[in-house]
Amino acid sequence: MSGKVVLHYFNGRGKMESVRWLLAAAGVEFEEVFLTKREHFDKLLNDGALMFQQVPLVEIDGMQLVQSRAILNYIAGKYNLYGKDLKERALIDMYAEGTSDLMDLIIMSVFAPPENKQKQLGNIEQKAKERFLPVFEKGLANSQFLVGNQLSRADVHLLEVTLMLQELFPTILSTFPKIQAFQERMKALPRISKFLQPGSARKPPPDEVYVKTVKEVLSHLFK
Numbered sequence: 001m002s003g004k005v006v007l008h009y010f011n012g013r014g015k016m017e018s019v020r021w022l023l024a025a026a027g028v029e030f031e032e033v034f035l036t037k038r039e040h041f042d043k044l045l046n047d048g049a050l051m052f053q054q055v056p057l058v059e060i061d062g063m064q065l066v067q068s069r070a071i072l073n074y075i076a077g078k079y080n081l082y083g084k085d086l087k088e089r090a091l092i093d094m095y096a097e098g099t100s101d102l103m104d105l106i107i108m109s110v111f112a113p114p115e116n117k118q119k120q121l122g123n124i125e126q127k128a129k130e131r132f133l134p135v136f137e138k139g140l141a142n143s144q145f146l147v148g149n150q151l152s153r154a155d156v157h158l159l160e161v162t163l164m165l166q167e168l169f170p171t172i173l174s175t176f177p178k179i180q181a182f183q184e185r186m187k188a189l190p191r192i193s194k195f196l197q198p199g200s201a202r203k204p205p206p207d208e209v210y211v212k213t214v215k216e217v218l219s220h221l222f223k
Helices: 014-026 038-046 068-078 086-109 114-139 153-168 177-188 190-195 208-217
Strands: 005-009 030-034 057-060 063-066
Touching: 005 014, 014 068, 014 086, 014 153, 014 190, 038 208, 057 068, 063 068, 068 086, 068 153, 086 114, 086 153, 114 153, 114 177, 153 177, 177 190
Parallel strands: 005 030
Antiparallel strands: 005 057, 057 063
C-alpha cells in the first residue's frame, strides 16, 4: 500500500460521503477508486480487503479500514477532530450518532419504490424538525461549536446533514437561526469552502445512475 489515502466506493455519496467531508475538513488529500461493476466488488472480497464483506473501504496508514464509524473515528482521532478528552469525545459521539441516524434516513430514501417516496420524505422532514434539529439548535445556543471550543467531527457531520436536508426541503432551517449561523461560519472555513467548490471530491445528490450502479454491484442485497 502506498502512503496515500485511498477510498474504495461508488461514485456517489452513500456511506463514504461523510468520510470525504471529514478528510477535507482535516486538509487530507485522497484518491478514489470507484466501484462500477460487480467484478470490482468481488475482487476486493477475494483479496480479503473487506472484513465484513461490505464497503466503504479506506486504505490509510498501511491499514484497510472498513465500517463507517471505525473509519470516521480513526480520522477524527488522528486529525484532532475528536475533542480534548474522553468526556468531550462521548458528547461528540452522541451528536455524531444523531447526524448519522438522520443521514441514513436520507441515504436509504433513494432506494425506496416510487410509490413510497413521498411518505419517506414526509417522515424525514418530520423527524428532522421534531427530533434532530432542535437538539443541534440547543447545542449551538451558547457556542460556535457543538462540543468544546474547537472544531470536531460532530460539527462537520452537522454541516453535511443540514445541507442534505436543504436540498430536499429548502426552508427547513427557517426556524433554526443558530444552525443557520453555524452553517455560515462553517462554510467560511478555508478547507470547507474549498470542498464546497465545483470540481471538489464532494458528490452531488444521488441520481438514477448511482442507484442502478449500487444495485448492480451489490446485487446480493437487492434480490
